[in-house]
Amino acid sequence: MNEVPITRTETPVDEPITMINAFTVPVEESETFLPLWMENAEIMARQPGFVRARLHRSMIDDAELRFVNVAHWESGRQLEEALGRPEWQESAQRLLNDPGLHITARPSIYEVIVDLQPSRDGSTTPVTS
Template identity: 50%
Template sequence: MTNPVGHTQAGVDTPVTLINAFSVPLSQGDRFLSRWQENASFMVGAPGFRRARMYRAMSERAEITFVNVAEWEAGTALDEARRNPQWQASVQRVLEDPELDVVARPMVYEVAVEYTPEPR
């Protein structure tokens, strides 16, 4: 059974990053990734979507086993994409999957400080 955590509305016209940390038993990792890819496929074509990456922990001791980082041109674009009924149904399939025990921690962030390499 999945433990859902609510989504925060971004509500801004500036770039945002959605970071979602997942706790997933290692034995369910492949099933989780399959469900996540289905879910992400609805976001890829949404206006304002820049890119998404899913990171997998390299240690079996990790409490947070997967981290999704998705970049959006604007928070309002992310908010609109979340209204997509197909995406909502895909999320529901994850929540109702009896073979998944997932805790998700989604949160929207904006850049507070940024460093880039100095030109050489």
């Protein structure tokens, strides 16, 4: 039985954070993976502090990281609380231990340190934290 990969920071922060989870999923198992991921994501979307999640799929079939989830939270503390909920834990176990899936999840927590956006005049100005 796979353990649920819980990503924790040293000290949960009250500032906004981004959780990025990259998944290795064999291409032929993609259609099995998607509904289980959606079930899990919908549980998280109902939790306090959830802002947004976007699941990206590689356009290259033999990419090692077939899916990448980028989720934004109002705070690291709220993400930590959501990760501890039994409903989410059970859903994550179903995803990781499905006999039809051979996946690896690689979650981590990130903070924005550079935000690069185009300006009106076409130049770019990085904003660093």
